[in-house]
Amino acid sequence: MEARQLRHFVAVAETLHFGRAAERLGMTQPPLSQSILALERSLGAALFERTRRSVALTPFGAAFLPQVRAALEGLDALPGVAQRLLSGQSGELALSFVSTADYSVLPPLVRQFRQAWPQVDLALTEATSDWQLMQLAAGQGQAGLIIPPPGESLPAGLAYRCLLREPLVAAVPEVWAQEGRLTSETGLTPADVIASPLVVFPRQAAPAFHDLVMGYFARAGGTVDVVQRAIQMQTIVSLVSAxxxxxLVPASLRHLARSGVRYLDLTDPPMLETGVVWRRDDDSPTLRNFLQIAVSSVAVG
Known part of the structure; x- marks a missing residue:
């Protein structure tokens, strides 16, 4: 069964006349008749009832016609489908992200990508930076928003671009202000931080973030009183509220309005970096379009 034969069948079915159908197709009648006969033999059933005076569809031919039309429409649409895939107008993009990116770079990136490429299926997965790097290095996923590992090179085959640098701020229980435990309404000194119990990410989940926080304590010359560890940023802020x-959280977390929590500036705050990582061997148009938006639209602080 060939597409040419199916087009011949539709022409005869719509004209119910082999001569007129041949004229429409720009061919002579004998080859058209032979094409229809070959199609009927391949199907094992007659498509037309023929007499000297008329041509009519068989019940099978009438039922088969809409299926053939749909199939030919699909074939005719394939060049456009191919062009959209090659340009990245359609297709898929698998993007993972750390929880902190949900309050900074992720929302504007997703919004701009959706506006530019609405037909692309965007699969979002929240994951820690180390998990993302492991998955990408294994050929899984396409890109990720990560906190880059401190002082370590990326796994082979991956590329990275910084998108944002922002200071850490202190998320402090609101009740502390009511109890007079805060020396300032706007900021915390290193001494204030050292004297306070700390809620933090476990290092295995976010080594770069964890080391940045611990480095701040080390530079201040104090010891760390870790009272609780949590993986999700929302959980950490909830524990502070309690x-x-x-x-110590990214400044962009001020967007997470939570009752019972106050965000205060730090003296000489450490800077947290967030960026996009991707597989160098992935030349998919959807990834290329996403990287163009990411690099051009997100300002590095």
Whole structure:
């Protein structure tokens, strides 16, 4: 069964006349008749009832006609489908992201990508930076928003671009202000931070973030009183709201309005970097379009 034969069948079915159908197709009648006969033999059933005076569809031919039309429409649409895939107008993009990116670079990137390429299926997965790097190095996924590992090179085959640098701020229980435990309404000194119990990411989940926080304590010359560890940023802020302690979080987390929490500036704050990582061997148009938006639209602080 060939597409040419199917087009011949549709022409005869619509004209119910082999001569007129041949004229429409720009061919002579004998080859058209032979094409229809070959199609009927391949199907094992007659498509037309023929007499000297008329041509009519068989019940099978009438039922088969809409299926053939749909198939030919699909074939005719394939060049456009191919062009959209090659240009990245359609297709898929698998993007993972750390929880901190949900309050900074992720929302504007997703919004701009959706506006530019609405037909692309965007699969978003929240994951820690180390998991993302492991998955990408294994050929899984296409790109990720990560906190880059401190002082370590990326796995082979991966590329990275910084998108944002922002200071850490202190998330502090609101009740501490009511109790007079805060020396300032706008900021915390290193001494204030050292004297406060800390809620923090476990190092295995976010080594770069963890080391940045611990480095701040080390530079201040104090010891760390870790009262609780949590993986999700929302959980950390909730624990702060409950009065367990403070947390050093990205400044963009001020967008997470949570009752019972106040965000205060730090003296000489450490800077947290967030960027995009991707597989160098992935030349998919959807990834290329996403990287163009990411690099051009997100300002590095």
């Amino acid at each position: 009065g367990l302690g403070i947390a």
